[in-house]
């Protein structure tokens with residue numbers, strides 16, 4: 001007679017669809033509650049899902065706060081598949097004794113590439129020109145009436161938020177022989193400033209002097225509407241504004257009004273207040289390039305983000321230190 005030993009695997013939640021190979025690998029070690037249908041859980045559903053698991057892979061769409069964690073006594077880790085973690089209420093997560101992790105570094109270059117692409121598309125009116133062409137308006141080549149853009153090379157780029165991605169954009173800007181000015185919570189080290197040939201300035205000076213303003217700062221309550229009507233008024237009428245940070249950093253309605261009034265030349269937005277909804281006033285404009293939050297979206301990088309999140313989750317469940325632990329001060333070595 002053979003005795004069957006029942007080994008129970010730890011239960012985890014994968015709150016959104018991930019690449020099938022990554023899911024299959026997880027299923028070898030864990031009992032996985034997956035969500036390959038990719039329907040976003042309501043807060044009540046998320047709370048219920050978290051109540052029975054020891055670890056969870058989540059994205060920016062899942063808000064993890066005291067309420068979400070209130071019935072999850074066994075949860076050890078919430079691993080965000082994103083570098084930004086404004087969906088995490090860190091004090092509440094720490095108070096619940098849960099580790100919080102994110103996915104830095106693996107998306108830096110891909111996101112910096114996109115920031116630069118959006119800047120180029122916005123300054124050179126690429127999507128607007130394509131719509132114009134598709135609408136059959138291109139009946140002749142013309143010096144004066146084909147869409148005229150703004151130069152990028154040899155202009156001044158102003159970067160607000162000079163973390164890893166901001167510095168990546170600055171380095172790309174050097175290839176275009178741009179002058180780099182930046183504003184950040186804290187000034188970079190001399191070595192980092194030198195590597196980016198970047199000059200630290202106040203936010204106001206940056207807005208007054210930059211030809212292209214790029215936003216790459218994390219979203220916090222203090223950063224809400226970092227750019228509103230007052231700030232746009234400081235910008236040059238020829239300037240562009242690029243937001244690859246988070247919705248809420250820019251007052252979208254104020255931006256729409258400023259673009260309509262021609263207060264700045266154009267804007268490029270990858271993130272929106274209340275996304276995936278987009279303020280209808282923005283949709284009416286032609287001097288804007290709109291993207292559906294795709295700055296990190298290459299297959300290679302999205303896979304790497306998932307892999308890093310899984311590495312974080314596995315480490316925490318093996319009682320090891322996750323490589324990108326956010327609330328590290330709570331889990332001293």
Ligand code: 8YV
Nearest residue numbers: 059060061081082083084296
């Ligand atoms: C994510 C992002 O794709 O990493 C981030 O902070 O904004 C994107 O790379 C998105 O947040 C999904 O979680």
